Amino acid sequence: xxxxxxxxxxxxxxxxxxxxxxxxxxxxxxxxxxxxxxxxxxxxxxxxxxxxxxxxxxxxxxxxxxxxxxxxxxxxxxxxxxxxxxxxxxxxxxxxxxxxxxxxxxxxxxxxxxxxxxxxxxxxxxxxxxxxxxxxxxxxxxxxxxxxxxxxxxxxxxxxxxxxxxxxxxxxxxxxxxxxxxxxxxxxxxxxxxxxxxxxxxxxxxxxxxxxxx
Numbered sequence: 001x002x003x004x005x006x007x008x009x010x011x012x013x014x015x016x017x018x019x020x021x022x023x024x025x026x027x028x029x030x031x032x033x034x035x036x037x038x039x040x041x042x043x044x045x046x047x048x049x050x051x052x053x054x055x056x057x058x059x060x061x062x063x064x065x066x067x068x069x070x071x072x073x074x075x076x077x078x079x080x081x082x083x084x085x086x087x088x089x090x091x092x093x094x095x096x097x098x099x100x101x102x103x104x105x106x107x108x109x110x111x112x113x114x115x116x117x118x119x120x121x122x123x124x125x126x127x128x129x130x131x132x133x134x135x136x137x138x139x140x141x142x143x144x145x146x147x148x149x150x151x152x153x154x155x156x157x158x159x160x161x162x163x164x165x166x167x168x169x170x171x172x173x174x175x176x177x178x179x180x181x182x183x184x185x186x187x188x189x190x191x192x193x194x195x196x197x198x199x200x201x202x203x204x205x206x207x208x209x210x211x212x213x214x
Contacts (some may be wrong), residue, residue, distance in 0.1 A: 001057065002084060002124060002212040003027055005117050007092065007110070012038050015100055016092075016110040018117045030056050030071045037065065050078055052150045061085045064093060065101060084124050091116055119164065 004027060005018040020027060030053055036057075037051070051058040052074075059081040060069045068085050096110060099126075 001073045001076055001079070002070055002121050003073060004031065005088065006031065006034060006038065006069040006071075006120070007088075007113070008038055008066045008067045008069070009105075010041075010062070010067065011106065014107045015105075016108060016113045016117070018121070025057070027071065028140060030054075034058060034069050034071075041067075045177055048082070050081075057081070058074065059085060061089060063089050066092065068092075080124060082121065091120075127153055 003024075004020045007015040007017070007214065009015055022028070033053060037060075041062075045062070047062045049060060053058075054111065055074050057072050057074055057078070058069060059072065060067055061082070062068075066089070068089050070081055070085055070088075074080050089163075090112060092110075095113065099105070165204065
């Protein structure tokens with residue numbers, strides 16, 4: 001399950017975060033670790049990575065000077081997490097373009113983006129979507145090569161995020177393919193939800209025409 005989403009500019013400025021359950025101290029600890037990761041990133045750091053952190057996994061992508069982080073429960077499909085991040089990244093870029101690069105931007109200036117985060121999070125929690133995407137997961141053999149490091153290795157043992165950069169190409173290609181498949185499944189789900197309503201509407205119009213206008 002997706003627990004939290006955080007967006008930062010590359011210089012560390014927080015742009016937006018999802019509204020989460022603040023009563024969960026372990027989730028707050030993960031957010032602190034993300035800030036520590038940010039302080040260790042360099043231009044050579046991996047643009048996409050998965051990081052194990054206790055009972056959670058932290059996934060991130062770096063695109064157009066924005067870092068998109070998602071905190072998930074351990075065991076949540078990584079492919080699904082990166083597909084979610086890709087959707088978030090595309091919508092944020094479409095909505096705000098280069099506004100976030102202005103020098104006078106204040107922290108959390110794009111807090112209203114949480115509406116999209118919440119809606120998308122619910123979509124990725126849909127059981128039907130997850131079941132279908134899990135089937136697709138079997139086809140993406142390359143995704144098994146998703147880079148993964150333990151948070152302790154990165155923060156406390158001195159390992160460098162830069163060492164993970166050479167492994168990002170496979171993940172990038174796999175996540176693109178996975179996102180396209182996810183979008184197709186989401187479209188099919190919407191059609192299955194609204195097709196009966198459309199049919200009833202068509203039948204109602206046809207009956208009106210048959211009774212009164214024919």
